[in-house]
Amino acid sequence: MVLVWRNVSLMRLAFSKEDLKMEKMIKLTIDNKQIEVPQGTTIYEAAKQLGIEIPTLCYMHLGDMGIEHKPGGCRICVVEVEGRRNLAPSCNSKCEEGMVINTHNMRVLNARKTVMELMLSDHPFDCLVCAKSGNCDLQTMAHQFGVRELHYKGEQSTYKVDYSPSIIRDMDKCIMCRRCETMCNDVQTVGALSAVNRGFESVVAPAFEMDLEKSTCTYCGQCVAVCPTGALTEKDHTNQLIRDLADPKKTVVVQTAPAVRAALGEEFGMDAGTLVTGKMVSALRSLGFDKVFDTDFAADLTIMEEGTELLERLQKHLDGDKDVKLPILTSCCPGWVNFFEHHFPDMKDIPSTARSPQQMFGPIAKNYLAKQMGIKREDMIVVSIMPCLAKKYECQRDEFKVDGDPDVNYSISTRELANLIKQANMDLSTMADEDFDNPLGESTGAGVIFGATGGVIEAAARTAYEVYTGKTLEKVDFEALRGMDGIRSATVDFDGLPINIGIAHGLGNARKLLEDIRDGKSEYHAIEIMACPGGCIGGGGQPLHHGDSSILKKRAAALYREDEGKAIRKSHENPYIIKLYEEFLGKPCSELSHKLLHTHYFDKSNEIEIE
């Protein structure tokens, strides 16, 4: 195996080193502690280096993405700079030589409390029933600042609550921190949200204040992941699930996505990167699911279908077929599918037609498993546990329903599952490890790594290599495909045939690769795209990581650890996958596979009709 790095971020690194050499250092005092920082450092960052946490509701620093959101809008982070008349917002005030700063003196505390009270004077008081309660930065800070009564009364915003299939917008709870805008526009380049109107009337909304469902929103959920209040939350399916689990007439089966096991523990106080696969299975069984299965099984199935499609297209290309579409793009990520349907509809025939693992699991459960279990399709409820909010929308897509019955009834997020486990009075950390049920619970290491950026294409490479060359892969770890750089590329040697692979995570990075394809500049054969930074481990439904990329790295490492520990690490060697093809599907990309496991895409862009 020859792996060649083509690291696109090398240039950027070289520049930043150069900058470092020329940096001027600034000395200042914060809370009686001396510190020296490079010129240009904000007071907020300098204080952080000293271990001083200045509270803020709008500032956000996403280190690895190179995104720093510091609108200075919330005014919670104000500090006293001695000698200055006014308090300074620490998030966008730069350190100056000799500054003496107080971050928590009485003048500052007083001001912060006033700012908080003013903010709360236009905030609903429904904390008791708010979805964000207990996990709300505004609530936590109001408590921390000792707000017990409001001295200000003023006009209250009254916006219509906007319910989409994945995300709920309740703008009465918005504090205009505008983090969501940064995620939507700068990180994801989706452009669904913008601040509109002016003054008291200003609100973050889609164009023409239309509902999210009608906008270009991809439901990636990154806005929800950074919202400090209950303004943006996921559509919660927990109550539906409790009703179904309590209904004796229904057989409720569950599938759990790979990224969930690497993050669920965080909600129970475990360190980031703790694998809780066995405990999660045990908890799900205790909750009353009739069968506990693994989306990883469906991920293996995805590799069989998508890998076959890749090799078919590659073979046609090698045979000189000029019409064949290359590169092939992965299609596992529903946020990404929504993105190209809205923004690149002219390229909708390039992604693989393979459904996502979630949507492969559904029809296999309802057509193959239901028959084995001797139950009718309508009596089976398929639930998925996903790190993702776009999956909720994906379940509801019409093409994934049979006579109105969804293949996957609904999806709940990692956060929703954690809440349900707590509600049922279970402590994940003390639960015994249990195994998934069979047949749809058996998976290979290839299925596990789907949850991290680069994992799907690595899993595909393991199988495609062996199918194409007829040889056994000596080393299954394609390390060149791993990592956290936003855009990565590597060439994998298929026994003399170099396969160029591209990887992007975060839709802004995906856009760059897509524009290259559109301009005919792309030299890739296959590209993996994940909508969320880090891949599914950083999904919009995961425990909040507050932009700390070290948490993402730990979650990814956990998945690679689980992969390494698996007896079988290539999808095509999964015995239950082999059996499924023998008993039911025939072969990959067969007629039945196409009917059940493949899909098609739609043009969702605005069509401009010229009269």
Place this chain on the structure above:
Amino acid sequence: MAKIKLAKSKVDTLVEICKSFDNDGAELINVLHKAQETFGYLPAEVQEIIARELNVSVAHVYGVVTFYSFFSMVPKGEFPISICMGTACYVRGAEKVLEEFKRLLDVPVGETTEDGKFSISCLRCVGACGLAPVVTIGERVYGRVAAGDVADIIKEYQS
């Protein structure tokens, strides 16, 4: 798929306007000015085309259009009435003048009368504070306007 209906000649004009600013997203405000000058207002369809041509999001265009009171999404009247609400005009009774226009024409600020003749908008300081309170109708400027003058001013345009 949302469909946008717009006459081809209008689309062509918009494409030309955007081109004259090098299709540069940073020129959005200038493009909107030019577009409003050409069409009289900036309906959703126009914003969609501008967003596409400048390669910026429609939400962003809408955000700018709704931020600046100069831009309008509804067609202005044949005689657009603007009442200055700058500090000098305000303290000299501009609000009473505004109320009188609203009462006599029976339209709120930012809207147009049913016959399409008059629209009312507010603006911030026209730089003629010595004439406060100031009202402009089209290109014409009225100074030291009192609420009692409003009926006569409207009459000038109703014949």
